[in-house]
Amino acid sequence: MRPKKRTTIYDIAAKLNITASSVSRALNNSNHVNEDTKKLILKTAAELNYKRNVLASNLRKGENKTIGVVVPRINQNFFSNVISGIEETTYSKNFNLIICQSNESHEKEIKCVNALINQHVDCIIISVAAEGTDYTHLQNVIDHNIQLIQFDRVVDELETLKVINDNELATLEGITHLIEQGYKRIALLEGPQNLNIFRQRKAGYLKALRKHKMPVIDELIVENAWTKELGAEGTRKLLSLPEPPDAIFASTSDFSALGVLEVATSMGFKVPDELGILGYANEPFTELTSPSISTIDQFTNYMGKTIANLYFQESENKDSVVVPRTISVKPKLIVRASTSRTQQV
Amino acid sequence: MRPKKRTTIYDIAAKLNITASSVSRALNNSNHVNEDTKKLILKTAAELNYKRNVLASNLRKGENKTIGVVVPRINQNFFSNVISGIEETTYSKNFNLIICQSNESHEKEIKCVNALINQHVDCIIISVAAEGTDYTHLQNVIDHNIQLIQFDRVVDELETLKVINDNELATLEGITHLIEQGYKRIALLEGPQNLNIFRQRKAGYLKALRKHKMPVIDELIVENAWTKELGAEGTRKLLSLPEPPDAIFASTSDFSALGVLEVATSMGFKVPDELGILGYANEPFTELTSPSISTIDQFTNYMGKTIANLYFQESENKDSVVVPRTISVKPKLIVRASTSRTQQV
DNA sequence: CTGAAAGCGCTTACAG
């Protein structure tokens, strides 16, 4: 299984009685080489099935043309779509993409990041795991002069390029929509507050209530209702209250919203009449449930492309310093049956 | 933005007045180096924030510890789950994973594969795009002594390691289940027949009918019903026949099955009583529709791990020749409401 | 236009 020796530029040079320098120049399409010999070299290279050793080339040139991506989970819709967008862009620039998943483990995240630093990638794109609080591994990326781009779940304190959703604004719109539909007691299923995205969504919720002069009712705010199961559990509690909510915003995800829907249905609450449900992320299944679930779309593929383009813009700008900045993508409220009181389905 | 020079083993050596050889040995935890100097070197390396240049190391050692993956789409459940499984295994072996998507384009697939060959990856794992018929680019992988592993959509003629689902057997079981439920006119929505997986599923369908002495009715076989839209279109035609089918096997995917369900519902056919629906792939949404859709689960994460392990088994086996072989994973029929005639939902 | 030479950062036989 160990490879036989591959064809190198020396093999080509030897065969043609010229030097490796010329071969290299021809292969790089330099114009400091005779047109005819260039053709001959290219022809011979093809015959010998030559493939440039990118490792050697990169080592010599001090470049790598590789971007590393670290996400909590590859197989989550949001992330796989963002990665797909990143890939489309990096591919068009002839860059490689190395992918790691942290599995929401802070420890694995650190290992992934260090592996990417060792690999001398040009850029690391990351959405952090839910766990951590210490981010020296990310500071380390910066210290190695590797471009760091955070997206979605970003560490606010780190001054890097960031691409995020405007979670607060999207939530504000979502809750406002609920209020306009006549919902009066709106509950919040919140996510781990160490992640900025969940803090922002909570902020949007509170802001919307304040704006419409509605009281914030503590018993309607459920901590850490992150998964379908936890969403279901939280919903059971909420709907068992003496005064249950008439709407639930599952700020963590559509999976959580699905848990809400299942419990509500099984407890005999009519959605959307007796209970409105708003999710987050526009997972494909949200339009398939009955009733379909209102949610918030995050333009994932577009985010991916934006992230990758951000890197290429910066890197073309070699001399100047990178100014830390944040690109905020405005998500879109998708109104479906689960919150459409006026127009029953 | 161009990196300042990074710390190398020479920097460490200079600082300690020793040679790079010793530094390298210490860093590689060789025992041909004094314990105390080793400690000193490690300490200094940490202080100088040293990270090994993996490119240089790999070039020298003639290894790369990188596996390339080429799939039609990263953001499809099946593939992202397989990739996730691959990643878990490669990560545990300290291998990098480079990911490309062909977007179902044969041309892009060729470019991806060539890029990976240039990159001198140790192994290429591929599920081919729907388009192509010519596979010299894959032969090329083999010619470069790169381990090639095909999965799911494999090119039969190429003698490589293969990890597949037993599509025929799974389909046989699925259709048998339909027959046992009393369905008599079972239609097939088939996929592009240049892909082995769709040929196998068709074969399973035909086999099941023959086994139960049921006639094969040409007008019940719809070509190329690959997407939700095409599935819907095919279903419209089928259900408009003078003698419409009483069950439809959407062999291409659950998305196609979803198209069937929507059209059937809108045309007033009762599922599962008047029309049974069987999908393929166990997409998460299949348990959320009403009625829920019966389908076939492919153990995707497990497949991913199996693929990666196959590579590592082979590579540990350096001397012996790789024997082309196929690992067939038996998928599982998931019976849900859309085919459960006896037990209505 | 072409060659000889140095060097990217590392590893590893070869001496001692």
Next chain:
DNA sequence: CTGAAAGCGCTTACAG
């Protein structure tokens, strides 16, 4: 245990 040297495969100033 440690050093000097060669080499992985390529690129690129420097001469000519």
